[in-house]
Amino acid sequence: RKEVEQDPGPFNVPEGATVAFNCTYSNSASQSFFWYRQDCRKEPKLLMSVYSSGNEDGRFTAQLNRASQYISLLIRDSKLSDSATYLCVVNADSWGKFQFGAGTQVVVTP
C-alpha cells in the first residue's frame, strides 16, 4: 500500500463550480501536510500548508482529519487557470522527509 494515496482523476469541473478531493496517508505519526500544484511538465509549486484547524487561502480551503488520516482540498469558483495536477505531500520525520501522492488531475472547462 502506498503511504500517500490520491484519486488520480481527472476531475472535470465546469468553470465557476466547486470541486473537492481527498488524500489519504498511512503513517499516523505524520506531522506536516501540504498541497502542491503542478502544471504539465513544470515543477511542483506550493499551494498551501494544511493546519490542524483547517485553513483557507482565497478560493482554496484545506482540511485535515487526523482520526481518519486524510486531508482534503476544496476549490470554489473554479477558474480555467486552476486546471493542473494537485499533489498531496506528507511529512512524518522531524527534519523534513516527505512522501508525495501521485496527484489528482483537475480539468476546468468553459
Next chain:
Amino acid sequence: DAGITQSPRHKVTETGTPVTLRCHQTENHRYMYWYRQDPGHGLRLIHYSYGVKDTDKGEVSDGYSVSRSKTEDFLLTLESATSSQTSVYFCAISESDSNNYEQYFGPGTRLTVT
C-alpha cells in the same frame, strides 16, 4: 520564486555513460533533495542532504550518488546510466521553520537514456 536552478535542463545520453546533474540554490537553505518523477508514481526521493557533506539515501537510491561540498550546490550522479533512469529529475530545498518544512522545487531536468 525561490532561487533554485538545475542544469542541464534536458539531456539525452547513452546507456552505460555517467551523468551528473547539478542543483544550485541562492537561498542558503540547509536541506536539499533529489527526486525523480515518473508517470503514476509521484515524486520519489533519491537522496537528500541535511548540510554540507551530510547526505543520505532515499527510497530509490540504487544507481545514484550525490555530493554536497558547498551549501548552494547539490550534485546527482548516475554512475552508469540505464534506460530505467529515464525520468524527470527535480531538486528541492527546504529550511526548518517552526516544524513546517515547506519545500521549493527547481525547474527540473528531463533525462533520456537511450
